[in-house]
Amino acid sequence: MNITIVGTGYVGLVTGTTLAEIGNSVYCVDIDEKKVEAMKNGVVPIYEPGLEEMFLRNIQAERIFFTTDLKEALEKSEVIFLALPTPPGEDGSADLSYVLKVANDIGDLMTEYKVIVNKSTVPVGTADKVRDTIAAKTDIPFDVVSNPEFLREGFAVEDCMNPSRVIIGSTSEKARNIMAKLYQPFTNIGVPIINMDERSSELTKYAANSFLAVKITFMNEIANFCEKVGADVDLVRLGMGSDDRIGHRFLFPGIGYGGSCFPKDVKALLNSGKQEGYDFQLLDATENINKTQKVILVPELEKYFGGNLQGKKIAVWGLAFKANTDDIREASSLDNIKLLLEKGAQVVAYDTIAEENVRKILGDKITYAKDMYSALEGADALLIATEWPEFKNPNFSLMAQKMINKAIFDGRNMFPLELPEQNNFFYKSIGRKLVT
Ligand code: UGA
DSSP states (O other): OEEEEEOOSHHHHHHHHHHHHTTOEEEEEOSOHHHHHHHHTTOOSSOOTTHHHHHHHHHHTTOEEEESOHHHHHHHOSEEEEOOOOOBOTTSOBOOHHHHHHHHHHHHHOOSOEEEEEOSOOOTTHHHHHHHHHHTTOOSOEEEEEOOOOOOTTSHHHHHHSOSOEEEEOSOHHHHHHHHHHHHHHHTTTOOEEEEOHHHHHHHHHHHHHHHHHHHHHHHHHHHHHHHHTOOHHHHHHHHHTSTTTOSTTOOOSSOOOSSSHHHHHHHHHHHHHHTTOOOHHHHHHHHHHHHHHTTHHHHHHHHTTTOOTTOEEEEEOOSSSTTOOOOTTOHHHHHHHHHHHTTOEEEEEOTTTHHHHHHHHGGGSEEOSSTTGGGTTOSEEEEOSOOGGGSSOOHHHHHHHOSSOEEEETTOOSOTHHHHHTTOEEEOSSSSOOO
16 A cells, blocks of 8 residues: 655654555655655664664665655555644643644645544544544545554564554544555454544543553552552562453553653643543542652652762663663653752763763763763762663672762662672662661
8 A cells, every 4th residue: 555654753653664564655754854864865763673674674675755745645645644743732732733734734735535544642532623624625535544553662663563453543434444454464463453433542542541651650659658568569569460450561660650652641631631621630640649759769869868969979870761762751860860960969871872862951961971880980879760671680799899889779670679788789679678
């Protein structure tokens, strides 16, 4: 099939590349000329395991193309995916101006039947708005489909190639059939295709992400309580997760959830609730708890240093909001660093993948280390903010040689509890140790 993807951000680029991989011709449209030129020359604008290889393979095979010209792409394609940003406004509501602007342009430019697919996470009712916007411009028939994306950063290619389910939100038989044909290479291996109306599909996306945010937050609260009562959250987690109604995944406590999705989607759903006169108390609490949880180790650091962090040199391992991504949006590392700086500490950070993005925000307010051990040179304490695999099995004696104080504050529960202690480190993790 011939497909257009409008917007070559995270979702657009990965969706486009994987749809090309399964044999479609994909036209990727973006307004950023420089980015389009770079992509034509084989430059992948984001870091995502496995993407570059697939991207280059499909350029080579002439299955993926890049252009700034929406008209040219539209003429060639029957299915048009919208993978545009929907950033939160000040009140948390999703800003639909990019989506509706492109809908308007499609209305102006289309000359025959098209299926317009909303891939972006958009509030309930957006498909109707896109439909109205296009219909105001043309009499040519078209359908609008909601087809939310469930890919995780760091596993985006894998998630797109092996989806857990494909949700098609459309009441049009014709559009459903076209979408079913497009996704057939995935669904014929047993992946369910779930048909529903547009509104239910739009809400499914918010409900799924918000539920996962609630699940993590619930576990963070249990972890905090474990510390109060002398229980071990790892055992509680195992005991709970073994009930398959609960499941083991997304029960890992830590210094809060971040990223471009959970915080934004919880806010947006809360906001949609307000607009409809519904008070999502659970989501309100989740958002507030997560804010506190992100910096829950800072008071522990203060306590360790007798209430004063002035002049203390704190090494921070990990800046990305989670491992396997360079994304620092809503990353817990940033909240911690900002608070540590406010309290007069110096920060040396290590994260080769995400460093460049942090430099754009924090510049030389902190220093950046080339490797995980040099970050510890003369450090008073180490704070672990991201669960990069390379931190899992460190050389504790080398760490001890470098650090002034042997103290680890681990926001991602990286080590078995006894390991740092066997190496004579003070070790504070989340929910696994009695507060004395
Ligand atoms: C999330 C969802 O998992 C995807 O299904 C969804 O498609 C995506 O949002 C989206 O809407 O685009 P992502 O933001 O890439 O994916 O990251 P996750 O792996 O879900 O992690 C989110 C945050 O939760 C991270 O900060 C992570 O550290 C934290 N987390 C995750 C925990 O604190 N504990 C856990 O047990 C799991």
